[in-house]
Amino acid sequence: MAAEQITPQQIVTLANKPERPYRFGFLLLPNFSLIAFSSAIEPLRMANWVTGEDCYETVLISHDGEAVASSFGVQTLVDCSLATMPTLDAVFVCGASPIARTGNEAIIAWLRRQANTSLAIGGIGTGSYILACAGLLNEHRATIHWWDMASLKAEFPQTQVMNTLFEIDGKRYTCSGGTASMDMMLFLIGQHFDMSLAGAISEQFICERMRAGDDQQRIPLKNRIGASQPKLIEAVSLMEANLEEPLSSEDLAELVGISRRHLERLFKQHLQTVPSKHYLELRLERARQLLRQSDKPAAEIGNECGFSSASYFSTAYRNHYGVSPREERNRVEVTEGIMPSGLGRSRNSF
Structure with a gap:
């Protein structure tokens, strides 16, 4: 027996039909x-x-x-x-x-x-x-x-x-x-x-999630600073590959073959920041992405992004984005209205 065809009207019914x-x-x-x-x-x-x-x-x-x-x-x-x-x-x-x-x-x-x-x-x-x-x-x-x-x-x-x-x-x-x-x-x-x-x-459209307007475009680092700074690009790539267990500035400098002071000069000159702050922003950006598009508990997300405690994660997140991880997730729920099937939000957040 053929499966019953789902009609458009069975998918979504508008509360108020448009006048035109x-x-x-x-x-x-x-x-x-x-x-x-x-x-x-x-x-x-x-x-x-x-x-x-x-x-x-x-x-x-x-x-x-x-x-x-x-x-x-x-x-x-x-x-x-x-x-x-x-x-x-x-x-x-x-x-x-x-x-x-x-x-x-x-x-x-x-x-x-x-x-x-x-x-x-x-x-x-x-x-x-x-x-x-x-x-x-x-x-x-x-x-x-x-x-x-x-x-x-x-x-x-x-x-x-x-x-x-x-x-x-x-x-x-x-x-x-x-x-x-x-x-x-x-x-x-x-x-x-x-x-x-x-x-x-x-x-x-099989979209993983509806992205918000304030989601940031991802600008490739090479396009931001050019290809003339391979040591800086290598250092940032190492940061991106090691979010769960962050590397120290000394370790990063050693891995790319320069001194810590030289590494700090590169970050200051080309990214107008210091390595530790840039690393923190990468981890928080990844945490925000996970809060918005996954149902993992916030504590687990914080751990995945290299934050050793829930309080540290919550404080760092609020200082950077102006809201706590819990508020971020609640805001997404309100914006999206409904979640895709099978992706119910966890309430184990802080």
């Missing part, structure tokens, strides 16, 4: 990032599927209404031009990969005309750069892929550039590109409806 679908536009720039675009649009389609309701409509836009080539070279048909665009709740600029610094004058001028309207405007990947060119990110928090972060900071000092996955600041939405656009859309779906819907969509 939210209408999101996606303004595609030539050579737009295909993965960032698809990661943004698929959660909206899935919201409709798992509820059986028309939660979202999507409109694909190009400057002139003509098809646009993606980063993969595939021509993507659009629904309209900027001149014929329907009324939208939000429009997202899907930026080129890499940044296209010329040829965007008409789009930038159009964006400037939207500055004082009620339209929410977002940048996906390098789309954040186009928003900054239009002055829409002045005095706003914003993010962009780590590869372009330094140039965005340098060119637009009035923008508060964050090393985060996505930023929602008023009517300005930006994300770092790649799969981070899915995290941003899941957050917006949770705001429009509830987090149980966002959680159900996440499960459909």
Whole structure:
């Protein structure tokens, strides 16, 4: 006997049906990032599927209404031009990969005309750069892929550039590109409806967890300091490989073949910190990741990250993040609304 098919309505039922679908536009720039675009649009389609309701409509836009080539070279048909665009709740600029610094004058001028309207405007990947060119990110928090972060900071000092996955600041939405656009859309779906819907969509895409906006982008050390400091890179790699049983600064220096004083000079010059502080931040970052995406007891997580006692872990965590490990975990539970099947949270935390 064939298994009974599960209908969308049996998966999630909305407490309040939308009066009308939210209408999101996606303004595609030539050579737009295909993965960032698809990661943004698929959660909206899935919201409709798992509820059986028309939660979202999507409109694909190009400057002139003509098809646009993606980063993969595939021509993507659009629904309209900027001149014929329907009324939208939000429009997202899907930026080129890499940044296209010329040829965007008409789009930038159009964006400037939207500055004082009620339209929410977002940048996906390098789309954040186009928003900054239009002055829409002045005095706003914003993010962009780590590869372009330094140039965005340098060119637009009035923008508060964050090393985060996505930023929602008023009517300005930006994300770092790649799969981070899915995290941003899941957050917006949770705001429009509830987090149980966002959680159900996440499960459909077999996502381990819904990442929060303040999750940090991971910037490879070589890209931060260049390849000219192999001893420093080696020392940090040793730190990352030895979180549970931290090495002393003397041991690190000996393993990479330099003196402790030279090691401290390298950290101070290139990372503006000392080895012990950087090591502590790596361990706390790993602890935060585990608190957010696993059901391990907090005491066990602290031990895995090299903290010899629960009180030491709790104090260090609060000093760095402003909340205790227990508060961190509770905050994630509230944000996510529901946990993926089989991942019930442990209450043995402090």
